[in-house]
Amino acid sequence: EPEVTQTPSHQVTQMGQEVILRCVPISNHLYFYWYRQILGQKVEFLVSFYNNEISEKSEIFDDQFSVERPDGSNFTLKIRSTKLEDSAMYFCASSVKGANSPLHFGNGTRLTVT
Amino acid sequence: RKEVEQDPGPFNVPEGATVAFNCTYSNSASQSFFWYRQDCRKEPKLLMSVYSSGNEDGRFTAQLNRASQYISLLIRDSKLSDSATYLCVVIFNDYKLSFGAGTTVTVRA
Numbered sequence: 028e029p030e031v032t033q034t035p036s037h038q039v040t041q042m043g044q045e046v047i048l049r050c051v052p053i054s055n056h057l058y059f060y061w062y063r064q065i066l067g068q069k070v071e072f073l074v075s076f077y078n079n080e081i082s083e084k085s086e087i088f089d090d091q092f093s094v095e096r097p098d099g100s101n102f103t104l105k106i107r108s109t110k111l112e113d114s115a116m117y118f119c120a121s122s123v124k125g126a127n128s129p130l131h132f133g134n135g136t137r138l139t140v141t
Numbered sequence: 142r143k144e145v146e147q148d149p150g151p152f153n154v155p156e157g158a159t160v161a162f163n164c165t166y167s168n169s170a171s172q173s174f175f176w177y178r179q180d181c182r183k184e185p186k187l188l189m190s191v192y193s194s195g196n197e198d199g200r201f202t203a204q205l206n207r208a209s210q211y212i213s214l215l216i217r218d219s220k221l222s223d224s225a226t227y228l229c230v231v232i233f234n235d236y237k238l239s240f241g242a243g244t245t246v247t248v249r250a
Contacts, residue, residue, distance in 0.1 A: 083236040
């Protein structure tokens with residue numbers, strides 16, 4: 028069964044550094060998402076991406092965050108200047124027909140900011 | 142009021158028991174509803190969609206009550222492997238899902 032893959036599985040970075048989290052969605056999916064989950068807390072929506080542009084973003088997704096689909100397969104999340112509170116598990120997800128169809132999540136990238 | 146609210150639990154039940162819990166949502170225009178399951182430190186995985194007429198998938202039954210704005214999940218004949226956090230997901234539009242904080246279920250031998 029095709030799956031969403033994320034790399035790296037764990038990223039440790041120093042405060043103020045830039046990080047790029049990478050995702051390869053399922054190939055025939057058209058809608059892409061980033062979610063995050065701070066340890067012990069709920070899964071939080073960050074951003075959705077469709078037709079090569081951001082379709083919706085949350086208040087968490089401020090100017091420090093950006094997303095890109097640089098080629099036909101990768102979907103990246105960049106955090107320009109990481110803060111301690113950015114430490115979380117970041118999940119990429121994709122779906123065929125938008126949020127009304129099941130989302131397939133990647134295994135996540137655990138980001139630790141020190 | 143939060144968009145999606147769940148009883149956090151934990152629900153501690155013996156094997157073979159039935160456990161049920163609800164999820165309330167605030168936006169009456171919500172379109173679709175799902176239950177996801179999340180194991181510790183893993184990604185959420187779709188358990189089942191929730192249809193207006195209610196639906197079953199094996200030991201799992203999901204119901205939707207639009208008038209009272211809640212969905213429910215019932216697990217019959219609980220197995221040890223059912224121990225997980227169950228996430229209620231509410232769809233407002235094509236681009237955004239909102240997750241509840243999750244209900245923790247622990248099934249003991």
